[in-house]
Amino acid sequence: MDAANILPIDVAGAIIALLVGLGLLGLVLQCLPQVICNVIFPLSAFASLGLALTGLWALGAIPDIAVLPLGLPGLPLHLRLDPLSGFFLILLGGASFGVSLYAAGYFKTMAGKVSGLLCLEYHIFLASMAMVLLADDAYLFMVAWETMALSSYFLVTTDHNIPDIRKAGFLYLLMAHVGAIAILLSFGVMQGGHALSAYTFDAMRASHPTPFWSSVAFLLALFGFGAKAGVVPMHMWLPEAHPAAPSPVSALMSGVMLKTAIYGILRMTFDLLHAQIWWWGVLTLTLGLLTAVFGVMFAAVQEDMKRLLAYSSIENIGLLLVGIGLTIIFHVYGKDALAALSLTATLYHSLNHASFKSLLFVGTGSILHATGKRDMGRMGGLIRSMPWVAALMLVGVLAISGLPPLNGFVSEWLLLQAFLLSPGLPNSYINMLVPVAAAVIALAAALAAYVMVKFYGVIFLGQSRGEVMEAAHDEHAHDAGFWERTGMGWLALLCVLLGLAPVFVVQQIDHVTQRLLGTHLGNAATGWMLLAPVDTERASYSPVYFLLAVLGVMLATAWVVHHYYHGRLRRGPAWDCGFPAQNARMQDTAEGFGQPIRRIFEPFFKIESDVPTPFDTHPEYHGRSEDRLWYLLYLPIKRLTEKLASWVSLLQHGHIHLYLAYTFVTLIVLLVFV
Template identity: 50%
Template sequence: MISCLPLDLATGALLLWLGLGLSGFLLGGWPTLACRLVFPLSSMVALLLSTAGFTALTATPDHLQLRGPLPALPWSFQIDPLSGFFLILLGLLACAVALFATGYFRSLPGPALRRLMLQYHVFLLGMGLVLLAANAFTFLVAWESMALASYFLVVTEHEKVDSQHAGFLYLLIAHLGALAILLGFVILAGATISQGGPFSAMLHAPLNAFWAATAFLLTFFGFSAKAGLLPLHIWLPDAHPAAPAPVSALMSGAMLQIAFYGMLRVDFLFLGKQAMWWGPFVLVVGLATALFGVLFAAVQTDMKRLLAYSSIENMGLIMVAFGLALIFRAHGLNALAALALAAALYHALNHAFFKGLLFLGSGSVLHGAGSVAMDRLGGLIRQMPQTAFFMLLGTLAIAGLPPLNGFASEWLLLQAFLLSPALPQSTLSAVLPLAASGVVLAVALAAYAMVKFYGIAFLGQARGTQHVHEAGRWERSAMALLSVACIFLGLFPGVLLNLLHPVLLEMLGQGFAVQQGLWLTPVSAQRASYSPVIFFLGMATALGLSFLLIWSFFGRPLRRVPAWACGFPVRTPAMQDSPMGFAQPLLRIFAPLYQAERETDDAGRWQLRIGEPVYRILYKPLNYIVLWISTQVLRLQQGRITLYLLYSFLTLLILLALWR
């Protein structure tokens, strides 16, 4: 019997993805054949990749090195429990997204489909290679491949000005982040950077406090640019609405989490001896990102733009848990650090599934109703009942309601906060409860935003959509798969936490408490425990008994009457809450933050345009400064060869003076 090592399975899956991308490029002239052949095979390859990830959780770490473009720059790959966990995340999400893409892209023209299939699979290949990279050279090549492929996917509709703007902004921020990561790797690798910067040399690199802090800030900045953390989030709200729905699902559900993987690999593992301020710094950045993201998600009128800001909020929550883990580890409390890190990894996987589900559902709405502008939607639950059901599950999960998966990871995070009094520093013990209250506020506002998201689009009367149709079977099967994942992770969190045990052992040398039975017990049953299955059965029983009692006493003489319309004789869609009307409380309370401006649309109706404060305060002045410097530099370009020779001569003199 032939057995394959996890690294063999993973590299084989990535090579198959590359082959499928090339096959799709060649078969793009036959769109129906290409979609029904390439994307289902891509889904099967994704399952193979996730199988490699599951196997890597319990297998011995493996390593592979191949000859690179130069003898001193080899291609180096490795697989361990940490990369295995993220391979599971990538593989399971890519499996569902590929099924959805089978039906979603079937109407795309041949030339556009050829390009998209190649770029789509190169994007998957790049993400997989980032997770398998074992030296700086391989990592950066894979990181840039991932960035470039996703850029071309964002500008799929390149004829639109909004897509061009979103793509340019994304590429600019991505390259700034890549440059910061490169500089951080140079510091960590030292002299070994000329041999490709092997990760084994970076592990616990002998750096003094200054260079360790510099490497931390550079790499955290670089990964934050891809993760969409404040203030580097500026690309994310534009890129997600511009990209096709399957691409948005992969970018939000997988690519953002791979940036978190980079932080875990570099800032947590490589920089083992951390300074005390690193954890509070990450926690503050994460909390600010979460609150900013949810406040702006709640006032959006576009479904995909709302989900983009929600991704910023969820990445902020993951960073809060990551910062809390850094704080606990810095004080030698590895058991509590394992709890916080488990909450971060759990929420990363949850976010991949429920955000992927919601982005795919938004794509179904776009194809079925022709728009994702919420002020043009309404009543979709009647025309798209199955999509509405799947979207309801995703909405409840992301809102953090039990017994779905979003609640379990957020509950673990709050349990970690409740254990913070064990810290020896009284200042941190006093401040962390305030951070916990900020997390609770972000979760509550997220529920508020998702009530608006689902209620306005799927409930009530139709506002402007006349011909609406249900999503196809491929799309529905993909959403059903992600819905099942959200339910399973919510009802059986102990299964995932037991799978995380090898990851936590690798990261901290100490795992999470083994979960047994139906109860989730972070520390001890006497302190706190939670059983999603028992909660669900109790809730279902209470609802069933309530229904039977109400029906037996009041339900038999049932009489249907029109809903009260406040005295108006005719009910019209205009009498419903609009997206901005629903957000009025926040618009009034946080008016200085939003800087809302009134404008009229093509039909002469008033609209509110929400400004981006970070762009206004930071990026706009920076843009003016760069333009001014460019204008001054252009004055040197006079078109005279004698002047250019003078510049060269003066530069040579300055270099000689400095060299001496």
Template identity: 40%
Template sequence: MSGLAVQLWCVAALLGLALVAVALSRSPRLATAVIYSATLLCCAVAAGSALTWLLLHADAAAESVLPIGLPWLGAHLRLDALAAFFLVVVNLGGTLASLYALGYGRHEHAPQRVLPFYPAFLAGMNMVVLAADAFSYLLSWEFMSLASWALVMAHHRVAANRRAGYVYLLMASFGTLMLLLAFGLLAGTAGHYDFAAIRIAPHAPWIATLVLLLMLLGAGSKAGLVPLHVWLPQAHPAAPSHVSALMSGVMTKVAIYGFIRVVFDLLGTPDWSTSGVVLAFGGVTAAVGILYALMESDLKRLLAYSTIENIGVVFVALGLALAFQANDEKLPAALAFTAALFHVFNHSLFKSLLFFGAGAVLSATGERDMDRLGGLIHRMPVTSVVFLIGAIAISALPPFNGFVSEWLIFQAVLQSPQLPQWGLKILVPAVGALMALAAALAAACFVKAYGVTFLGRPRGAATGSAHEVDRFSLSAMAILAALCLAAGVLPGFVMDALAPIAADILGGRLPAQTPLAWLSFVPITESRGSYNGLLVALFIAVSASLGFVAIRLVSSGAVRRGPAWGCGFTDPAPLAQYSAAGFAQPIRRVFGTLLFRARDRVTMPPPGDVAPARLRIELHDQVWERIYAPLANGIVGAAVRLNRLQLLTIRGYLSLVFATLVTLLLVLAIWP
């Protein structure tokens, strides 16, 4: 059976599982075990098949046309190297999310609202990647969006979740409209909706530029580019934690796939100026996303905002690839493109791990507010270790995988002086500086997230009864932690697997890395940078071990106990510890005034008043208040005014119809 046939059978099985979940809705425990186990099996088969295709048949492409969809078109499906890679990302995420859900799903309050849509959501993401014509792509995209919206609305009785679902639906509709316009321009007057015809058709420069901008808006709204990100920090925390991991770690990558498929594959060679737009969007998104995350005390919202930062990092790499491709610099273009795909894979791993960890904390304590947690390292030791690994990986610290992909992107930034355009010579270093700022702030953000959540003393009663989660959840998190380490220590194997994609899309590829000695990898030449993850990991392990032994030998061995240092405060209350807001205060004072209109309001009672003093921190979402709130108010105001049309007389209605008819006739008469 061919790889494409295996993928289609897996999609059909996932859709069938959605119907089985409806049939088993009256037996929630049985349905939970059956649906998640079967989904795990389907996704594991699909991931294995896609990985096999990527490693063994990357130079080939399998195509098929199903007799469904538009009558004269059918449903075109295609499996090539790019699609195989993203199918690995989607189905690996689905496999581990299903394993995690076998335990986590037992605590779900309304499983009948989750189980039917969970396999359907995975099927929709697979079909988006396999689609090879505009109609099938848009239909699969909408199916994916609606299934994920239903999962966001699983706990619809919570007012915040209903609002999150409403905002998500609006932004998803906006994104689909942008994609529809983009494919309409690509089809042109000939109406070629299949990707093969679009790929060989000539496109005027202004059409190519407009399509790129529309794809940036359409795919960017689903991925979470600033300022199109407003739905993401609301919808991701509202969904169950294993669904949040899929939405943040996988669905955003499906949006990136759509951008790559259209801009890099279907449009042909871009103009250098369009790369500047992508670079600017990516740089701003990376910096703003991590600043939003630093201001958060809700653990799942913090992780959602950090997704925005990582999406910005990916788009910076894609913008660099566009810039080098426009100037026919094949090797630097392949470097930037490979780095983008590597970071896509890495982010799917460590962000899923972190959301699983947040879900474990939520299951054990019932809390997402970090200021009510603390001390969980003693109650949940395994979760604390794997969450620490995810935090190190997302902070881009060696020897884990996040460091490798971001280091590759910085290597691509360092190739920018050879670009001939002065605009790019200035823009690329500026974006590189934003990325460096975002990387430093990401480390601070996850020091806060881990320290406030797992270290110190319990800040609330909920942590006192916390306990380690089930073995299914721990197994899923342990596998992800191991993959984060493996991809960081052995990155050459991943880069060689990605090389055929760059060769197919850009016409250039990086040199083979696996034949190099000591598992090193050299992106371009040794004089421009090389890295050995295995030696770095061994150096860290040996240094830490020697430090531990030295401390044990030098120390006296006597045990002395005393109260923890409280920075001069003698109050032993747990609330005297650093809070999430207190940790972020220095950064909030530097950046908060500009981005958040941050203000600390202190209420100090007069002498003799026994009322407590209060500190209230005000933060404002400038994007929402300056863009979306006025837009929403304008739409509501226009709707109220247009509501008067319902009260017209018959004479008024006839006049309105006549005026509309005359206007349309004039447009047709004037149209060239």
């Protein structure tokens, strides 16, 4: 093959092979942890970056197809790289570039734990996620999907000698498989019982099942991918598994793996099933709203920093589902410009979430290494001992709170614009749902800011809490190393760039919307500075001017104040209304900061709290807010399963003659009836 004929898909395939190769190399070199950290992880980071560039290349190109001489007889493996896959490859590569760079530093400081096996699992995980995006037949898709689930399960249970982590891993594996079965069934329904070759996505695209069977396939897919994405009520594994994994893995799972589920929903709904029925959109929208509010509410009452982020991921998945739901509704009613707008918002938000959530998750890794704690209530004041991590995390925190001029704001802005443009749908019930949905989105966004103030404030600001922490502080609390800083720096840079150049990003996303919906947003001919999705009279936003204005005003103020007055500054003890004997325990803990939310939304939580008596000289307050769904939904299902299993076990006695009798009876019954 000469150089001119190399297609993006060839490059992507080669990079995936390279990733697997790097993993195997890590296994071989497992007695040389220095090499694994200093060579293999940085190399794999650049491989990921290559993947992102390939994705960018594929966006503008026509879809490439490759058929590998592997697979089932009659169903070789089909690969396809179209703009949708390309977009998610960019997401995967962009986020994992930062995460892998970070991992190079993180696994080095994870004393004695870095093993070749971990390296292999990590790279298989990356490669399988890329494979999910490239798969063009149900068989390859399921194989990649399951590889992804298994490799991430092994990564989650890296610290498998801790019972809680084993439990979290099991729950994750269980939910992953329940979801995978649903996805498999969905493929089965779409395939429609034809020949084996009908399992290719091409055949599914061409077949048009009846509305009933389409709906069945859609519901199964929504359930299956929803279980992976953490859609309420299938979210239960997410706040258990994400904190259990090592931080770079949590970052990949939250930032990237959840997006493969979003990719799956988009692929199924728009590409394979052609999004035809309005109530699909309403269902997705409603589920998304529930998930968003539920996730952010629970995030507000968490004490474990990684659990807090996991719940915040649930919220963001909710927002993405809202976007998808809105897109389906608009698409069904033929309002394709609006569908393109909301799909753009959805894709943009996926990209944003991948960048800031990865940043925050890897940041917690550095904190964990510095303090050895996950409970925020035992931290505080880390901005002084870890200035780099604190500064980079501040970018992530501001971005995830949806504040201009960073990236979280852009996607939120686009989504709200989609809501604002929506009146005039032919269905009056949907017309009433839309403003309520916009209100719920606004509420979730405002609550997210609350959660992030809590997250950042309790961890980084104030005085350090607790004696354990004091001791640990001097010896261990150190800033992130070179690789960790570089990785986090890249992710923070992504947050800033995605926020400042929305026009460029939207132009790239246009390729995807054009492919899926047959129309694209465009930008109303305003140049690269001004984002105006519909026309400039309706709405426009320019983050660059915004940033310049804020900075200009700030600097001018600072200059005037220092020039005309003075810059004198003294340090003194904190005033605090003159109260003497202030100590670190008088600050809000994580529980304390979440208390208003717990009180306002009391019915949604299952709260247990021990309040100390007034005579207690060392009072400790404990409040646990649990998820009612665990008791109302999961435990009944578990009990039912156990009961069924115990009935089945009645057949099992272990006596050979009994089994012979079963065989005999079956034979007789078959002879009689057949």
